[in-house]
Amino acid sequence: MFKAMGTTITNNDITTIGTRERLLAAGLETFAEQGYRAATVREICKRAHANVAAINYHFRDKAGLYGEVLRNACEQAREKYPLVPGEMPADPEQRLRISVQQFLRRIFDPGLQSANGRLMAREMIEPTEALDRLVGEVIRPQCDQLQAVVRGILGADASEEQVRWGTMSVVGQCVFYHHSRAVVERLFPDMSLGSEVIDRLADHIATVSLAGLRGLRTRGTGANGKP
Amino acid sequence: MFKAMGTTITNNDITTIGTRERLLAAGLETFAEQGYRAATVREICKRAHANVAAINYHFRDKAGLYGEVLRNACEQAREKYPLVPGEMPADPEQRLRISVQQFLRRIFDPGLQSANGRLMAREMIEPTEALDRLVGEVIRPQCDQLQAVVRGILGADASEEQVRWGTMSVVGQCVFYHHSRAVVERLFPDMSLGSEVIDRLADHIATVSLAGLRGLRTRGTGANGKP
DNA sequence: GACGGCTTGAAACGATAGTTTAGAATGATC
DNA sequence: GATCATTCTAAACTATCGTTTCAAGCCGTC
Numbered sequence: 453m454f455k456a457m458g459t460t461i462t463n464n465d466i467t468t469i470g471t472r473e474r475l476l477a478a479g480l481e482t483f484a485e486q487g488y489r490a491a492t493v494r495e496i497c498k499r500a501h502a503n504v505a506a507i508n509y510h511f512r513d514k515a516g517l518y519g520e521v522l523r524n525a526c527e528q529a530r531e532k533y534p535l536v537p538g539e540m541p542a543d544p545e546q547r548l549r550i551s552v553q554q555f556l557r558r559i560f561d562p563g564l565q566s567a568n569g570r571l572m573a574r575e576m577i578e579p580t581e582a583l584d585r586l587v588g589e590v591i592r593p594q595c596d597q598l599q600a601v602v603r604g605i606l607g608a609d610a611s612e613e614q615v616r617w618g619t620m621s622v623v624g625q626c627v628f629y630h631h632s633r634a635v636v637e638r639l640f641p642d643m644s645l646g647s648e649v650i651d652r653l654a655d656h657i658a659t660v661s662l663a664g665l666r667g668l669r670t671r672g673t674g675a676n677g678k679p
Numbered sequence: 680m681f682k683a684m685g686t687t688i689t690n691n692d693i694t695t696i697g698t699r700e701r702l703l704a705a706g707l708e709t710f711a712e713q714g715y716r717a718a719t720v721r722e723i724c725k726r727a728h729a730n731v732a733a734i735n736y737h738f739r740d741k742a743g744l745y746g747e748v749l750r751n752a753c754e755q756a757r758e759k760y761p762l763v764p765g766e767m768p769a770d771p772e773q774r775l776r777i778s779v780q781q782f783l784r785r786i787f788d789p790g791l792q793s794a795n796g797r798l799m800a801r802e803m804i805e806p807t808e809a810l811d812r813l814v815g816e817v818i819r820p821q822c823d824q825l826q827a828v829v830r831g832i833l834g835a836d837a838s839e840e841q842v843r844w845g846t847m848s849v850v851g852q853c854v855f856y857h858h859s860r861a862v863v864e865r866l867f868p869d870m871s872l873g874s875e876v877i878d879r880l881a882d883h884i885a886t887v888s889l890a891g892l893r894g895l896r897t898r899g900t901g902a903n904g905k906p
Numbered sequence: 907g908a909c910g911g912c913t914t915g916a917a918a919c920g921a922t923a924g925t926t927t928a929g930a931a932t933g934a935t936c
Numbered sequence: 937g938a939t940c941a942t943t944c945t946a947a948a949c950t951a952t953c954g955t956t957t958c959a960a961g962c963c964g965t966c
Contacts, residue, residue, distance in 0.1 A: 468867060471943080471944080487714075487716070489714070489716045490716050490805075492923065492924085493844075493923085493924060493925090494923080494924090496921090502944085503944060503945050503946080504924090504925090504941090504945090504946090505925080505927090505944080505945075505946090506781050506944075506945095507924090507925095507928080508924080508925060508926075509943075509944080510943095513924075513925075514924065514925090530727065532831070535805065540868075548857075562757055565697065570804075573804050574804055574805070575861075576858065576859045576860075576861050576862050577797075577800050577801055577804050577858065577861070578714055578717075578801070579861040583861060583862070584802070585866065587862060587865040587866060588865075591862060591865075591866065592866060595866055601894065607877070616867065617880065618857070618887070620852075620855060621852045621884065621887045622862070623855065623885075624851045624852040624854070624855025624859075625847075625848045625851040625852060625855075626848065626851075627851070627858075628847060628851025628852075628854065628855065629847065629851070630801045631803065631804065631854075631858050631859075632850075632851075632858075633803075634802075634803050634804070634806040634810060635803050635810070635814060636847070637820060638810070638811065638814040638818075639814060639818065639819060639822055640843065643843075648813075653844065656844045656848075656895075657848065658889035659868060659891075659894060660747045660848045660892065660894065660895055661887075661891060662894065663890050663891045663892075663893060663894020663895065664886075664887035664888060664889075664890045664891030665887065665890075666894070667886060667887065667889065667890020667891070667893070667894075668883075668886060668887055668890065669907085698913080698914080719952080719953065719954085720953080720954060720955085721952090721953080721954090730913095730914055730915055730916080731913085731915090731916090731954090731955090732914080732915075732916090732956080732957090733913090733914075733915095734954090734955095735954080735955060735956080736912095736913075736914080737913095740954075740955075741954065741955090872965080
């Protein structure tokens with residue numbers, strides 16, 4: 453279908469899918485690689501084997517294409533890796549393990565979603581107007597799902613802030629390896645991020661998070677902890 | 680001295696400090712706000728009340744200014760908030776609490792360092808050539824320090840990977856609130872990030888991390904955890 | 907006060923960005 | 937097969953970018 457990273461749309465695709473779809477694919481790839489600003493419409497159109505004016509025709513302008521690319525990518529990520537899949541065990545700890553694993557797999561999907569992850573990372577650091585819609589439509593529902601999972605571990609008497617911050621602790625550990633990928637790679641050049649490592653990493657994060665959340669359960673909201 | 684966020688160099692500064700220093704201050708502010716690519720030399724020079732050619736004269740080119748800005752900012756952050764201050768308690772848990780607190784304070788320093796934090800965040804997502812030097816000179820030493828603190832909690836028999844991933848779990852929680860600030864702010868508009876909240880947040884992260892790391896101590900490297 | 911060094915200033919240069927335009931090609935409808 | 941809206945193409949347009957140029961200003965030295 454779309455394409456592998458680093459290459460360009462194949463000649464087959466030119467005839468099989470329309471210009472609009474090729475622009476979306478090339479846009480995802482290019483925006484993820486270079487960011488919104490650095491990515492040029494000429495480069496995107498070249499990769500999509502389309503005319504320079506194609507973006508303005510199909511998406512009004514560059515920002516229009518970007519918004520559509522972002523929406524598309526998130527939708528696909530959510531479908532392929534739901535944080536709370538249909539069949540979930542009742543055990544709260546197992547639920548958290550699965551959510552963490554899904555999160556990591558999504559972020560590090562070697563195919564299309566890798567571009568997706570980088571795109572999201574950029575959007576968070578340098579938010580465009582597209583972020584507001586994205587948070588409302590895609591991120592917040594998933595955040596609520598995760599908070600429910602965390603609440604299952606903290607217990608019903610946990611404060612709203614404990615649930616919120618506890619959830620952010622889990623999410624923070626997950627996205628770190630992706631957001632700070634450039635630094636991690638330079639710090640630990642021997643550390644690969646293949647799918648086997650990702651699953652072990654998911655297990656590590658889940659273990660740390662479970663023990664950490666349990667530790668939160670027996671304390672207050674976190675007053676300084678000195679004896 | 681330099682200036683508060685959002686404003687421009689005050690008229691007083693124009694006479695008190697030299698063009699080179701004003702360019703560094705304006706560059707830090709502008710690069711942090713808009714990123715390397717989007718920040719224009721005209722904007723920077725305007726904020727610094729300097730001529731368009733000033734950057735090329737003092738720093739060879741735009742990239743030269745950026746490299747100097749990045750180096751300066753990191754140096755100041757490390758001096759103001761050392762992760763492992765001179766006087767540190769012997770207790771490993773207290774050591775971790777202090778390191779986490781220092782890390783968060785550094786990242787969220789409302790003054791100059793806030794720009795610093797955003798600058799670093801950008802550099803991680805869209806690394807420039809300056810990142811290699813930065814990791815080697817500034818980040819790696821501090822990573823080693825933190826790993827030593829974590830090792831003090833995990834115990835001497837912890838594997839290298841456990842220490843490494845455990846440290847990343849702590850760092851991940853800290854930087855998350857900053858890197859993903861745009862999303863966090865939209866998800867929880869009521870959550871301020873003032874200094875009082877930051878210290879409570881530091882306590883939360885330290886508590887979760889300590890319990891999490893202790894949970895790691897009693898297990899293997901993290902095989903799936905099913906009974 | 908003339909000299910020679912740094913430093914600043916206004917203007918222009920060349921390159922590239924996003925966008926627009928007008929016409930050609932296409933393809934379905936009657 | 938003519939008609940018409942849709943889609944594509946090549947070229948030009950306008951704005952802005954980083955950089956360069958060269959003359960003018962400043963300031964201590966002899």
